[in-house]
Amino acid sequence: MQLRPMYRDLREFIDLVDQLGSLRRIEGADPRFEIGGITEVAAGLPDCPCLLFDSLKGHRRGFRIVTNTTTNVQRAALALGLDPMLRPLDALKAWMEKRQALRPLAPILVEDAAFLQNTLVGQDVDVTQFPAPVWHRQDGGPFIGSGSIVIMRDPDHGWINASIYRVQVHGPEKVTVQFDHGGRHGAIIAKKYWDRGESCPLAIVHGEDPALFIAGFEYLADGSSEYEFAGSIRGAPIEVCRAPKTGLPVPASAEIVFEGRLLPMSQITLPEGPFGEFTGYYAAAARPGPVMEIAAVHHRDDPILLASPPMKPPRFHFGLPLRAATIWSNLQAAGVAEVTGAWQHVSQLMTVVALRQRYDGHAKRAALVAAAHSYMARIIVVVDDDIDPSNLADVMWAVTTRCEPSENIDIVRNAWSSALDPRISPDDKERGVTSHSKALIDACRPFGWRDKFPRASALSAEEASEVERKWGAFIRPRS
Numbered sequence: 258m259q260l261r262p263m264y265r266d267l268r269e270f271i272d273l274v275d276q277l278g279s280l281r282r283i284e285g286a287d288p289r290f291e292i293g294g295i296t297e298v299a300a301g302l303p304d305c306p307c308l309l310f311d312s313l314k315g316h317r318r319g320f321r322i323v324t325n326t327t328t329n330v331q332r333a334a335l336a337l338g339l340d341p342m343l344r345p346l347d348a349l350k351a352w353m354e355k356r357q358a359l360r361p362l363a364p365i366l367v368e369d370a371a372f373l374q375n376t377l378v379g380q381d382v383d384v385t386q387f388p389a390p391v392w393h394r395q396d397g398g399p400f401i402g403s404g405s406i407v408i409m410r411d412p413d414h415g416w417i418n419a420s421i422y423r424v425q426v427h428g429p430e431k432v433t434v435q436f437d438h439g440g441r442h443g444a445i446i447a448k449k450y451w452d453r454g455e456s457c458p459l460a461i462v463h464g465e466d467p468a469l470f471i472a473g474f475e476y477l478a479d480g481s482s483e484y485e486f487a488g489s490i491r492g493a494p495i496e497v498c499r500a501p502k503t504g505l506p507v508p509a510s511a512e513i514v515f516e517g518r519l520l521p522m523s524q525i526t527l528p529e530g531p532f533g534e535f536t537g538y539y540a541a542a543a544r545p546g547p548v549m550e551i552a553a554v555h556h557r558d559d560p561i562l563l564a565s566p567p568m569k570p571p572r573f574h575f576g577l578p579l580r581a582a583t584i585w586s587n588l589q590a591a592g593v594a595e596v597t598g599a600w601q602h603v604s605q606l607m608t609v610v611a612l613r614q615r616y617d618g619h620a621k622r623a624a625l626v627a628a629a630h631s632y633m634a635r636i637i638v639v640v641d642d643d644i645d646p647s648n649l650a651d652v653m654w655a656v657t658t659r660c661e662p663s664e665n666i667d668i669v670r671n672a673w674s675s676a677l678d679p680r681i682s683p684d685d686k687e688r689g690v691t692s693h694s695k696a697l698i699d700a701c702r703p704f705g706w707r708d709k710f711p712r713a714s715a716l717s718a719e720e721a722s723e724v725e726r727k728w729g730a731f732i733r734p735r736s
């Protein structure tokens with residue numbers, strides 16, 4: 258595998274994106290609705306640029322926000338330390354192979370960090386100096402954390418959890434942190450402190466480097482730290498520095514750090530949300546959320562906030578569907594042979610698997626395994642190996658020409674979804690239902706008569722790229 262030099266921090270990553278020609282600088286936008294709107298429209302463009310906002314309305318010049326940081330395949334590959342020029346499915350495969358070989362790398366402690374350039378404590382703490390967008394019209398308020406990392410130490414075993422949970426601003430020294438459910442490591446750790454009648458020390462890191470951003474939403478086992486996973490993505494330990502107030506190790510490359518305590522919910526809560534979700538809908542009204550009292554704020558000069566708001570699908574936080582790589586690995590582990598690719602579309606609400614059919618029932622076997630691991634996806638499609646699963650137009654061509662609905666669609670009921678699912682009825686939600694049904698669509702040529710299936714007249718992928726290589730300059734728009 259080709260190793261690439263890694264960016265040192267978010268700033269270096271943004272420079273690399275700029276060198277790829279994908280960075281757009283935007284001045285004068287309003288954090289209230291405008292940044293969210295511009296981010297969503299930009300993410301819908303074919304080249305999906307990365308946006309760096311400066312001179313925000315009501316804020317000091319230099320206090321910046323970056324969005325769409327890793328939302329296309331090229332930038333996602335760059336963040337993972339892969340060749341950004343790989344084709345989508347090849348990039349996903351390269352990540353799957355890299356991920357399978359990763360070994361945790363413990364962080365190393367350093368004495369100094371750029372975020373110590375500016376420190377505010379006690380009465381001087383005011384987090385409203387940082388621009389925090391109201392992303393969608395009906396959101397309950399400004400959210401400074403939409404891709405920020407929440408850092409806590411397990412009080413029993415001492416390991417550090419560093420994951421992404423959203424952070425809403427409620428006042429100069431008050432924010433809330435949201436856990437989707439009690440199984441989140443942050444929720445488990447906080448509860449341990451609260452059950453002892455203590456508040457939970459925590460740090461929130463904004464403007465982390467993209468390897469930490471990726472680690473922040475990986476499902477890792479209890480006791481394994483996202484820091485070690487980020488180090489293994491980088492191929493070098495990440496540097497951490499003790500935060501002055503709490504002593505928590507925080508990444509030295511951070512742009513902004515909040516330190517403080519998460520107060521027991523029996524003592525105080527504030528209304529958290531609503532917040533537009535990655536489905537493109539709201540999932541709940543405002544609910545009581547745990548409050549962080551901020552004791553100290555540190556930041557680099559001219560800090561940059563990495564923001565990753567949920568947007569209407571197919572816009573997603575990350576340009577490569579990393580969970581599809583997991584499904585692909587699961588198919589391999591389950592012994593389903595000849596899988597040539599997997600992809601998730603519509604922000605992971607649809608899974609596609611491609612394979613070279615070997616026997617009758619092979620496609621259905623793959624569909625069942627993929628369905629079992631497809632969180633919230635209502636549609637699972639299996640296609641032949643001549644179809645690129647990352648290309649939705651190709652996939653739908655297969656669905657509309659190789660699948661006979663009366664024979665090739667099955668429904669699996671009571672399968673894995675979540676409370677974010679907009680199509681679970683209010684009554685069912687009231688009763689705690691979080692499952693839905695999944696349609697398994699076999700869009701492969703029917704195994705029994707695949708040799709008699711009409712021959713495709715379309716170019717193969719190889720033929721198409723040969724044409725592109727030879728004639729592409731003539732047929733593409735002139736820029």
Ligand SMILES: Cc1cc2nc3c(=O)[nH]c(=O)nc-3n(C[C@H](O)[C@H](O)[C@H](O)COP(=O)(O)O)c2cc1C
Nearest residue numbers: 420421422423435436437441442443474475476565
């Ligand atoms: C941009 C982004 C925002 C997220 N926001 C939340 C959130 O507000 N609450 C939550 O519980 N999970 C959120 N998640 C999902 C968790 O970060 C993810 O499930 C993570 O693996 C949880 O880590 P844990 O196992 O250490 O709890 C978010 C993920 C991403 C990528």
Ligand SMILES: [Mn+2]
Nearest residue numbers: 418420442477
């Ligand atoms: Mn964790």
